[in-house]
Amino acid sequence: MNRQIRGLGLGISILFIALFVQLNYLQVVHKTKLAANPLNRATVINSYTLPRGNIISADGVTLATSVPTKDQLKYLREYPAGSLFEEVTGYYSYIYGSDGAEAYYNGVLTGKSSPFKLPKSLSGLKNLLTNTNDTESITLTVLDKLQKAAQAGLAGRDGSVVALDPKTGAVLAMYSNPTFNPNGLVSHNPATVQAAYKAITATPGGPLASPAYRQIFFPGSAFKIVTASAVYDHDPTLATKPQPVLTYLKLPDTTTQLHNFAGSSCGGQILALFTVSCDTGFAKIGLDLGAKNLYDEATSFGFDQVPPFDLPFPVKSNFPTVSSFAGNLPTVAYSAIGQENVEASPLEMALVGAAIANGGKIMKPHILGSITNSQNQVVSTYKPAVWLQATSASTASKVTTLMESVVSSPDGTGVAARIPGIQVAAKTGTAQTGTHHTDDWFVAFAPASNPQIAVSVVIPDQGDLVSDQGGTLAAPIAKTVIEDYLGIEAAQGSSSGTGSTSSTTNQATG
Amino acid sequence: MIPVPARRRTELGLIFLAVILTGGLYALAGFGKAGSLPANIGPFLGTLFALLIAAHIALRRLAPLADPILLPVAGLLNGIGYVFIARLSPHEARLQTIWTAVGIAVFVGTLLIVRRARDLERYRYMFAAGGIGMLLLPLVPGIGEDINGARLWIHVGTLNFQPGEIAKLALAIFFASLLAERADLLSQGTKRVGRFLVLDPRYLAPIVTAWGLSLVIFLAENDLGSSFLFFALFIGMLWVATGRALYLGVGAALFGGGAVLALKAIGHAQTRVQAWLDPWVHAQTTGYQIIQGWFAIANGGLYGLGPGQSGAASIPEASTDMIFAVMAEELGLLGVTAILIGFLLMVGSGLRIAVRCERPFEKLLAAGLSLILGVQTFVIVAGVTRLIPLTGITLPFVSYGGSSLLANYILLALLLRLSHGAESEARSLPVAHEPLTARGADR
Numbered sequence: 001m002n003r004q005i006r007g008l009g010l011g012i013s014i015l016f017i018a019l020f021v022q023l024n025y026l027q028v029v030h031k032t033k034l035a036a037n038p039l040n041r042a043t044v045i046n047s048y049t050l051p052r053g054n055i056i057s058a059d060g061v062t063l064a065t066s067v068p069t070k071d072q073l074k075y076l077r078e079y080p081a082g083s084l085f086e087e088v089t090g091y092y093s094y095i096y097g098s099d100g101a102e103a104y105y106n107g108v109l110t111g112k113s114s115p116f117k118l119p120k121s122l123s124g125l126k127n128l129l130t131n132t133n134d135t136e137s138i139t140l141t142v143l144d145k146l147q148k149a150a151q152a153g154l155a156g157r158d159g160s161v162v163a164l165d166p167k168t169g170a171v172l173a174m175y176s177n178p179t180f181n182p183n184g185l186v187s188h189n190p191a192t193v194q195a196a197y198k199a200i201t202a203t204p205g206g207p208l209a210s211p212a213y214r215q216i217f218f219p220g221s222a223f224k225i226v227t228a229s230a231v232y233d234h235d236p237t238l239a240t241k242p243q244p245v246l247t248y249l250k251l252p253d254t255t256t257q258l259h260n261f262a263g264s265s266c267g268g269q270i271l272a273l274f275t276v277s278c279d280t281g282f283a284k285i286g287l288d289l290g291a292k293n294l295y296d297e298a299t300s301f302g303f304d305q306v307p308p309f310d311l312p313f314p315v316k317s318n319f320p321t322v323s324s325f326a327g328n329l330p331t332v333a334y335s336a337i338g339q340e341n342v343e344a345s346p347l348e349m350a351l352v353g354a355a356i357a358n359g360g361k362i363m364k365p366h367i368l369g370s371i372t373n374s375q376n377q378v379v380s381t382y383k384p385a386v387w388l389q390a391t392s393a394s395t396a397s398k399v400t401t402l403m404e405s406v407v408s409s410p411d412g413t414g415v416a417a418r419i420p421g422i423q424v425a426a427k428t429g430t431a432q433t434g435t436h437h438t439d440d441w442f443v444a445f446a447p448a449s450n451p452q453i454a455v456s457v458v459i460p461d462q463g464d465l466v467s468d469q470g471g472t473l474a475a476p477i478a479k480t481v482i483e484d485y486l487g488i489e490a491a492q493g494s495s496s497g498t499g500s501t502s503s504t505t506n507q508a509t510g
Numbered sequence: 511m512i513p514v515p516a517r518r519r520t521e522l523g524l525i526f527l528a529v530i531l532t533g534g535l536y537a538l539a540g541f542g543k544a545g546s547l548p549a550n551i552g553p554f555l556g557t558l559f560a561l562l563i564a565a566h567i568a569l570r571r572l573a574p575l576a577d578p579i580l581l582p583v584a585g586l587l588n589g590i591g592y593v594f595i596a597r598l599s600p601h602e603a604r605l606q607t608i609w610t611a612v613g614i615a616v617f618v619g620t621l622l623i624v625r626r627a628r629d630l631e632r633y634r635y636m637f638a639a640g641g642i643g644m645l646l647l648p649l650v651p652g653i654g655e656d657i658n659g660a661r662l663w664i665h666v667g668t669l670n671f672q673p674g675e676i677a678k679l680a681l682a683i684f685f686a687s688l689l690a691e692r693a694d695l696l697s698q699g700t701k702r703v704g705r706f707l708v709l710d711p712r713y714l715a716p717i718v719t720a721w722g723l724s725l726v727i728f729l730a731e732n733d734l735g736s737s738f739l740f741f742a743l744f745i746g747m748l749w750v751a752t753g754r755a756l757y758l759g760v761g762a763a764l765f766g767g768g769a770v771l772a773l774k775a776i777g778h779a780q781t782r783v784q785a786w787l788d789p790w791v792h793a794q795t796t797g798y799q800i801i802q803g804w805f806a807i808a809n810g811g812l813y814g815l816g817p818g819q820s821g822a823a824s825i826p827e828a829s830t831d832m833i834f835a836v837m838a839e840e841l842g843l844l845g846v847t848a849i850l851i852g853f854l855l856m857v858g859s860g861l862r863i864a865v866r867c868e869r870p871f872e873k874l875l876a877a878g879l880s881l882i883l884g885v886q887t888f889v890i891v892a893g894v895t896r897l898i899p900l901t902g903i904t905l906p907f908v909s910y911g912g913s914s915l916l917a918n919y920i921l922l923a924l925l926l927r928l929s930h931g932a933e934s935e936a937r938s939l940p941v942a943h944e945p946l947t948a949r950g951a952d953r
Binding site for chain 1: 751804805812838842853857858861864870873874877892897
């Protein structure tokens, strides 16, 4: 009988081994898959029962905070700034997941990513056991006052504004219309959340899409910054080669004619071409440079790459590959002026401006300034790093001269951005997206001699070819943001803005 | 004065350890849930300690040579169970404390009444009738009650009771005495038909009877878990008694066949099996419980979230059937592995007692009681982790439930009584608790 009793022991051991195997499967092997299951709300509900760190603007305004509640999800997320910072902070919804800084810095905000430290005090030990107070807060580089300036500048129009510190890559402002109030998505009442989500998704323009870093538009003439850099980097003789004065350019291997904007005629050396944004001239330069040089320059400026941004899913800006131009020469001419298959996000165009402003170096764009712990001590600070060497310092300074001319020259397309006492360097863009539709751009930095801020503004899909151009619509917005950042009275600026409007309407801006 | 055998000193030390571990866990759970020590941690630990010490003193007097591991491990599991019940439902935790006290009282009572395990053999048919009666009691109109689709409960006044928990002990005693007497017959029950050896139908009668009874439990009470436990107990003991592997095969085939047949007839069991086979299809209905359990277990990972730190509210029946899932979420793989090893230790100690017993009845009874503990733990944990269909039986000593605690403390008392008997005989000492002369003479 003892043999069977031992057999019984063996049998029960085998049953228990089966349990251990299954537990290993569930808790280790299969864990991630189960955690990712959409039906699994346990993780989210659990995380809702814990506090979350705050998100604070660079100028000290609380953008996101957790408020204790009495219901099952113990903390309610609140966004005191409402829709102003939505594109940056995102939201943290227990039904619709999370986005923006809430998603990207989730580990920091929940305290899960903080390195394990042995507690040094009794309260430290208590924190370790209770897991309630190791959340960390993040301070952004984005400024509340600059967001407000961007919002005021857009004045309700759909469009995006991205402002960077060219020397560090710090995002100073990032605002797009249409926007929405994230508070609706984080309510603890599922019906409220669903209704808010429905209203947001029903809004034309898709506010959830975060256009500033997730949508691409034809940059149009704003891309001439890159084409001009390519000239100095790859074939400097083209800079001094005068281009004929034309109203249209007959493209090779085809009967297609490339017309200047609004039937104007222009020509001359690169400074003249750049100042008035001459399409025929730059198209010719593009054909002379060739597809390879243009492509190399575009990729060194960050096209065809996903920018290393600290927000979820930044979009890749497009420049066609060299092989795609083979047997289709005319498209090189169009790509050189930012049309055809060239598409860029507002963030990318801000980086293009910042590259010129920062002596050819593109710093990694980021919104994170520093991380503070629950005792309000700074635990880490973002360290700026170079992303790309877009061009040389000497090319950058030459292109700066061109961009200064756009604003300072009487026939420049960007005179609307003139600021008394401050030299602004800029490039306009008015990309045709349809017969009577344009994407209006303004890419600028200032002061030109010692750049503190680089801005890109896009107002997509405008209908009036005369009044809606990069230089008329987008330039004043960039100007407002620059003035605000550099601390200049806005009243002074607006008078010079209106005064110069008439002089820009006749300019060809591509 | 009676000298204290080394075994009891070991037991006392282990009881201290069990109370310290439970206290630590309770403190952590309090911090995890509310950020402070639980208000009743002092009284709770005091009560647990006092109850275990009472059981320990009873063992010193009544069964001094009994195994030293079983009581502390049971106390630890009981304590851990309380911590998790308290974390889920403070009301149930208060009741659980009362049931623990009643359980220890019954434990001492069992040791007092059953002075020699073999005396139980005399009341064989009383246990048989009592066991079967209790199994069928929930079917009596007026006192039986359906809870969650299974008819396992009786209620008298405000008191609810699951008689099946006690019935399995009575039946283990009955099987042990029956098989101890008939083992030889049953082990030779073949006859030759042509060229084949087949089982003599006469010897198949007991197994068919047991099968029929388990099928009745299954059909009438919709309880796959108890039905399986009861049948596995019988087949397991039959095999231990006879050594004929054939019984295992026939038993498995009969149970499998019966289960398939019964499934076609019973809605409740059917939905449970469907929920087992593909819970994702029924994720919001019948599969909800098992899927929430899985999510919780997976969420625990290797180290767990920490006591008191999970959501836990999303799992239905969290304090009874699904308590293991909550433990897996908060204690992680490492924690629940330790708990399962605790059960394995108890089963192993029980089987060692079976090996050391001299008489077939005692061997079979010890093996049967250990089998109950092992199989019941397996059935519920495997159900929660979806190795087998989930059934509503309790995790011994851990789950909330009075009848379950009571039955398991009786089981514990019987195993310890058997252990004391075996050790006494091994030393040629009188089985009853005459004063011992040799100090530490149990090596």
